[in-house]
Amino acid sequence: MTLRIGVIGTGAIGRDHICRITQRLKGAQVVAVNDVNAGQARAVVDDYGLQATVHSKGTDVIDDRNVDAIIVTSWGPTHEEFVLAAIATGKPVFCEKPLAVTAEGCRRIVEAEMATGRKLVQVGFMRRFDQAYRQLKQVLGADTIGAPLILNCAHRNPEAPGFSGDMALTDSCVHEFDVLRWLLDGDDYVSAQVIQPRKTRLCDDNLQDPHVILLRTRQGVHIAIESFVNCQYGYDIQCQVVGETGTASLPEPASVPVRHDAKLSSDILVNWKDRFIDAFDVEFQEWIDATARGEMHGPSAWDGYVVAVTSDACVKAKHSEQIETIDLPERPAFYGT
Amino acid sequence: MTLRIGVIGTGAIGRDHICRITQRLKGAQVVAVNDVNAGQARAVVDDYGLQATVHSKGTDVIDDRNVDAIIVTSWGPTHEEFVLAAIATGKPVFCEKPLAVTAEGCRRIVEAEMATGRKLVQVGFMRRFDQAYRQLKQVLGADTIGAPLILNCAHRNPEAPGFSGDMALTDSCVHEFDVLRWLLDGDDYVSAQVIQPRKTRLCDDNLQDPHVILLRTRQGVHIAIESFVNCQYGYDIQCQVVGETGTASLPEPASVPVRHDAKLSSDILVNWKDRFIDAFDVEFQEWIDATARGEMHGPSAWDGYVVAVTSDACVKAKHSEQIETIDLPERPAFYGT
Amino acid sequence: MTLRIGVIGTGAIGRDHICRITQRLKGAQVVAVNDVNAGQARAVVDDYGLQATVHSKGTDVIDDRNVDAIIVTSWGPTHEEFVLAAIATGKPVFCEKPLAVTAEGCRRIVEAEMATGRKLVQVGFMRRFDQAYRQLKQVLGADTIGAPLILNCAHRNPEAPGFSGDMALTDSCVHEFDVLRWLLDGDDYVSAQVIQPRKTRLCDDNLQDPHVILLRTRQGVHIAIESFVNCQYGYDIQCQVVGETGTASLPEPASVPVRHDAKLSSDILVNWKDRFIDAFDVEFQEWIDATARGEMHGPSAWDGYVVAVTSDACVKAKHSEQIETIDLPERPAFYGT
């Protein structure tokens, strides 16, 4: 059985996912697409030799009878509408982050999904599918280092030309918010604080960079996330867990050790796609396989909602320069433990 | 278009390849199988839900009109016969090592293939498809460290219960012989010497372990390969290239750095399958894709022949305790540069 | 010329310094000692074969005409009195931390020293003399990584049986306070915050452990210091500087890389003395040499005062759970730039 997929939004990331489904992954086929730029949608169909209908509206993709499952990779503000529509038809939907541009929007999706009685929504937090994070989670699970007490994380981009305002918090740190909570087996955040250190001179004058986000969990775990989107030197994701009896860190991507010119060195990646390309493949293969079996295991609508609430709290904390409480309702039983 | 594959030999490694083609790779389907143990072949068909004919003879697989390409994973001594039969039908054939159990057998395959005027044979040297070796080759190609002068390599297994006689040379080092020549852009070996160091007490009394194999290339590159198949501590493949202006080494497999109990440590693999599982996937995906396009890019019959000659020279050198010349004919133009 | 030294306090650390001056360092001789436990002082004289007067009072050591310079390694609460007495006689004095048990006490020492018009006091912050910290400072000075923006530090002890209350802040973090300000070329702290993460179960119920201390400097540099005095796994001092164009970290102590039992590992120290034994030697040799030349280059009384103010602010911040301002007067010209 081949899962027939409809893709709404065929821009950069949508195109990438169509490419991986078509050329690398098993068990699925893209049979319908839509983009606000119809020509672009058609070009993607041609480029990948898809046998796919090009729809003029996103909702037509969802309603297409040949479509078993939906991927939403359109412009962020449209996500909520399409995800709700997919839920309304009872079709599984994979939505790139953000699930919705507001926490309330995420909440509406959660409620709509719960009303159907079936898990239909997966959110595109791909780090859970990254081999390095999975290895780290395995070490934590093996209890080698005891209960986690502190997490020290860094998210560094060489540069972020399009970034403005609080995008570092709302756009890139959301991956940290999701993956760290997953590493901690769902231990929820209870407060947030945002520190604005000395600004690098190598970014736009109007931009604060770096930020340090401090989170506290229900269990008391202290999390520090450095977000530095103009760090110049590379794309570098770090995560160190300090436990009661030891520490464990995210492995570095494999790289050739070279001795040359009075240095022992190895390359650091510069492009985020190189860092997570394999994770995207795993994410979609697992989604296809689970969806084909009528299951859903990845980051849920609830996870998307939690990340949205956390992100909001961080933006508020940045501007208030205070520790802000994160008030989450109890996780519904529907979303498991 | 789906490449229809026939598999001869459905034991451990054949079964693994059937699994990966069926469950992970794109563009191919196993449509015919054979094994000396017919029940075993039928079990594999059932286990993976294949729509495949179970043939009673290997040559029937080759002759099956539904079969586009052959994979030979039967017992080593049968390889030559099946590869020659595949060549005779003009069908592409992937043969696990050894291509043939003697250099003469390999030579017969080379000649049969050349007689057809088409490259049909690929040999299962999967290290060329390993990400770490590819990264190392890329660094060498970028000329960062100048011309290679010396290679220091190690092939270590935790233990090798079934090994006897010269199997370390003929069975495991063959992968080194192939991949190092590939790293050096085809610079052929001209002599071999085998050193038998102090024996570990942790292996069978009749077995020499470790060995150190020394090879010299036409360009004068000195290669030392340590083969230590009862090293106890892990499955560990190392390769360091010393060039005119620096050194470059095979990256270690990514592993979580842990601080615990007065040690900073990271795991070393213990199972060779974990080390090369991704390489096998890449190897077969590339073979399927190339075969579907009527091309052949992987290790050739000539490469298989060179490895066999090298392996013979090493066995001879071990017993003579002399430096033995490796006499290779010129590479036929058919096999490119 | 040999510098004639009087030592007040011959307990553990005093005894160590007497040992290094007598057996390893050049240019000095211990000629007078005192301890509250007179027998202990006499035993040290015997053990090291010193030709030294055992005085019954600490101030007698200072007044001893044969004594050129004083080392104060007595019980903390007595430091201020002895340092002031040494200043009063115009004799150079090396005082182990704390310079005084209160910031006011430190301030009195600063004023007394300034009144003499000569720098006489050095405080025992030995990390400035550690090879690893010096290498790190050299990299920062070479401007390889641009201006420092963030410092991530950790101070971990395997266990701290005698620790109580806020000793982690007042006793061990003082070394961090001094060395980080020195790394940052004297960029003073302007605020402090102390986070109390989830407590390890592996320490006394009444003790908070770990702490995370956040400091901000005049330049806006954000500093996070993890103090974890019951981390179990080892004595581990870490420091990472994030600059505008890169990061630089404290090197790990050299240790033999071992591959064994499915791990690649190297030893982590467990005893703080092993970590800083060389730094103590360098610290005292440089102090002896400078003192013999009538100079004083190490951590000054002003540095001791700054550390005391910082430490007080941290204790206050811990209990208020607020960000506390650190109000330092301008550094007097007497203490240089």
Next chain:
Amino acid sequence: MTLRIGVIGTGAIGRDHICRITQRLKGAQVVAVNDVNAGQARAVVDDYGLQATVHSKGTDVIDDRNVDAIIVTSWGPTHEEFVLAAIATGKPVFCEKPLAVTAEGCRRIVEAEMATGRKLVQVGFMRRFDQAYRQLKQVLGADTIGAPLILNCAHRNPEAPGFSGDMALTDSCVHEFDVLRWLLDGDDYVSAQVIQPRKTRLCDDNLQDPHVILLRTRQGVHIAIESFVNCQYGYDIQCQVVGETGTASLPEPASVPVRHDAKLSSDILVNWKDRFIDAFDVEFQEWIDATARGEMHGPSAWDGYVVAVTSDACVKAKHSEQIETIDLPERPAFYGT
């Protein structure tokens, strides 16, 4: 008691040793010097403010009644004469390598020393005093990795402008010959082979570089030493021991890990003095202390003789391109086990 030392040869290395004895080490004083260049000897006396007699002949230094012990750092061909003269007077003598320029010369020294019935001679193989080698020896002694089977070593210099002929073997590898035998608790060499790999283009046309020296010990341990004296990239000493259950390697010198410009890197030394400066200090302090107690623990005249025989065998093996036997007499009981 202060050991009164006479130094014969005040050129580069002699001057360094005078500096360390005078400025850094304890318990000794240089009281007499000689150099073929008398002006140079006088300049050293002035530069370090020595109270030392400048003798016109080396033997006058030895005969000087104020001299307790001798350091020979003159031109290699004069070593034998001075060491024999020192033995004749019964004075302890530290001789930089070579002990004598021929194995026969070393043998004469051994016999002269044995005839006195007292150990008087120490040879300047400083690696035994290097912290890294001592850490490695400690790991081997702890039996973590079982019995050693293979040693892989490299000795790399960035360049060696003055090198000619076989100096790589006779001048720099001698340190390897001594320290490896010491690491292996005196397991003697029984054969040598020298491989001449592809030559680097970055050295003189008449020079072979690199070499690979293969040694075998009585126990069967296989040793490979790469000597590459024009490796360009740094001064790099490596040593890996492969044992029955694991491997252990020489630690790298501590260096600041830097992330910058898409590389994670740390500095490699370029000057051999930086690598072994601490070892020289330890070597001489231990020699001074032992000599003052009438003892002798460092590399002995016998060790110097063994190295000379090994070096001769390597030169022979290089030119014969054969495996050459190393024929050592039994170690005399005088030189312990």
